[in-house]
Amino acid sequence: MNIILFEKDELKSGCVVLTDHRAKHIVKVLHSELGDCIRVGEINGEIGTATVLSIKNKYPFLVELSVSLSAKPAPSPSIDLILAMPRPIMLKRILSQLTALGIGTIYIINANRVEKSFWDAGILNEDEYRPHLIHGLEQAVDTRLPEIKIFRHFLPFVEEYLPELSIQYSSCIIAHPDSGKSLSDCVAENDEGILYAVGPEGGWVDFEIKKFLTAGMNDFSIGPRILKVDTAAVSIHGRISQLLG
Amino acid sequence: MNIILFEKDELKSGCVVLTDHRAKHIVKVLHSELGDCIRVGEINGEIGTATVLSIKNKYPFLVELSVSLSAKPAPSPSIDLILAMPRPIMLKRILSQLTALGIGTIYIINANRVEKSFWDAGILNEDEYRPHLIHGLEQAVDTRLPEIKIFRHFLPFVEEYLPELSIQYSSCIIAHPDSGKSLSDCVAENDEGILYAVGPEGGWVDFEIKKFLTAGMNDFSIGPRILKVDTAAVSIHGRISQLLG
Structure with missing residues (x-):
């Protein structure tokens, strides 16, 4: 997983709360901590970065992200x-x-x-x-x-x-x-x-x-x-x- | 399996006897019968055809082939x-x-x-x-x-x-x-x-x-x-x- 993707309706007031395999990936693979910055994207939308606002690194995992989208993804072959x-x-x-x-x-x-x-x-x-x-x-x-x-x-x-x-x-x-x-x-x-x-x-x-x-x-x-x-x-x-x- | 392959040392006096998954493939997928001709090849050798000399189409499968090798395989990219x-x-x-x-x-x-x-x-x-x-x-x-x-x-x-x-x-x-x-x-x-x-x-x-x-x-x-x-x-x-x- 080289980018954390979320659905448009998961983004609320600039924040996304993850509790599924994505939260687990952020905890277990990225080893992210409070304040860390990770690559995120909105499905069928833009790519950007997100800051970890809160994190629960034991099961059940929970990660709250403050999202800043900034760019379209790289062009794709037609x-x-x-x-x-x-x-x-x-x-x-x-x-x-x-x-x-x-x-x-x-x-x-x-x-x-x-x-x-x-x-x-x-x-x-x-x-x-x-x-x-x-x-x-x-x-x-x-x-x-x-x-x-x-x-x-x-x-x-x-x-x-x-x-x-x-x-x-x-x-x-x-x-x-x-x-x-x-x-x-x-x-x-x-x-x-x-x-x-x-x-x-x-x-x-x-x-x-x-x-x-x-x-x-x-x-x-x-x-x-x-x-x-x-x-x-x-x-x-x-x-x-x-x-x- | 688009060709039946055999090892060089399986070929004896122009014949190959198969009793493994290749025999099963000839029986169950190709539905070959006595006298049928199938595509064969020798590993690291030539491609050719083989005639079914005998066939046992119930488990344990057995197929005896009379082999005629004739051509090198198509060239491969280097x-x-x-x-x-x-x-x-x-x-x-x-x-x-x-x-x-x-x-x-x-x-x-x-x-x-x-x-x-x-x-x-x-x-x-x-x-x-x-x-x-x-x-x-x-x-x-x-x-x-x-x-x-x-x-x-x-x-x-x-x-x-x-x-x-x-x-x-x-x-x-x-x-x-x-x-x-x-x-x-x-x-x-x-x-x-x-x-x-x-x-x-x-x-x-x-x-x-x-x-x-x-x-x-x-x-x-x-x-x-x-x-x-x-x-x-x-x-x-x-x-x-x-x-x-």
């Missing part, structure tokens, strides 16, 4: 992701890793090779996925919560939603090992927004690729190596970030 | 990694993810902010880490096992070993948030070998950075976001791969 619903345990890691790397919106969609049981997972509830996003923000010292949009049916997403969505990006690209194009054919320095798509274990089926191309996306390949979804999502994010410069 | 010993559970994932992405050698070293207890982990024994490397090869359809070299002391590595090692690479680079250089200042298209270094949670200390620079490495930054070790290792591998083209 990258969004379409992700075929992965195994739920993997989704948790992907959400926090991509939030740490910087991502605007993650569209979680269905695909032919997504196991139906994945859709029953609790992680698709906001109450369950939000902590993983906040974990990524706390890691990367950011406050901007990514948006998560869930589409349980492939065709309405790709036929109705995606064509209008895709025109908002400089480039919309889909990872597909059979493609003859490389990533640098599709993404240029100073592109303003990139939407990339990563398929399920086993890949997209041909029908899905065709639908994505019809909806305005470009296919690309990063080579013949077959990657797990989490490895591909993070590695391709790195490649795109490098190309954007 | 990238090696210096990794400050991470939390053991994270190391397992890093090993299989980087093996899947393609890596030559991973130098696991000590650093000031490495927790001492990490060095007691069983994962540092070859018997324990090798399966995670093979898991990465099975994922990526590769046969080339990365080399793992372990240095339990920082100074002998950086003062005695690294200066001679570093001259074998086109570029040796160390991720450091305070650097004023970007990755593209350090890596050029068609570079022949890249050695990159990723520090522990909390980063390298100044003394370590100085030692790395003295030993012939260049520092670079990918921006102010603080990443976990696994995210950084995979994302930077992606960035370097993209620059190498």
